[in-house]
Ligand SMILES: [Ca+2]
């Protein structure tokens with residue numbers, strides 16, 4: 414290999430390492446998950462969940478309940494790449510006599526914000542006979558609100574709740590929203606339940622929360638710029654040493 418080729422190889426190696434460092438270290442990986450039946454899994458970020466009330470449904474499902482005395486919860490994720498995309502997925506439970514758009518017993522609204530930006534604001538109904546006709550706004554096609562109780566739900570009556578006169582004791586919605594971390598790499602998800610009657614009458618629940626995002630550092634080490642510089646210099650040094658040895662060998666053995 415000629416000297417030019419060796420230098421080219423060293424430069425290429427250096428360039429590839431530099432490119433790897435410039436790319437996001439970890440993108441779109443699960444950084445937080447919580448099913449409320451075991452401690453949350455937190456990977457490469459800081460995470461704090463406050464508010465709500467730990468609850469167990471009649472059939473044994475553990476989740477975080479929002480009711481009239483614990484209306485909101487906040488999930489704060491830090492240590493993300495500045496302004497990077499973050500996806501929040503979770504199950505929203507509608508529990509017992511949610512009254513949707515009813516002006517007398519609601520509106521039973523659920524609101525989700527990310528860093529102050531509204532991702533979801535909608536009413537939910539489980540079809541209380543007194544208010545079922547008022548419907549709900551969640552799941553309605555544009556311009557066709559309100560819709561029937563539990564429109565858009567992925568499941569009904571899986572948690573074991575009942576309420577007098579209602580066909581739907583509980584409803585489950587699979588929700589997913591993508592937003593951005595702020596310039597400090599932080600995203601605060603705020604969950605808020607409005608206008609509810611006391612627990613035992615109606616509530617919302619959060620469960621199976623999963624957050625995907627891009628972290629600042631990875632568990633597997635990636636060379637720091639200083640290390641890369643040393644590595645690049647080292648590779649060039651090795652190439653130069655090999656070249657010198659070949660020159661000495663050629664001189665000693667009289668070969669071209
Ligand atoms: Ca659970």
Ligand SMILES: [Ca+2]
Nearest residue numbers: 512518519610
């Ligand atoms: Ca209500």
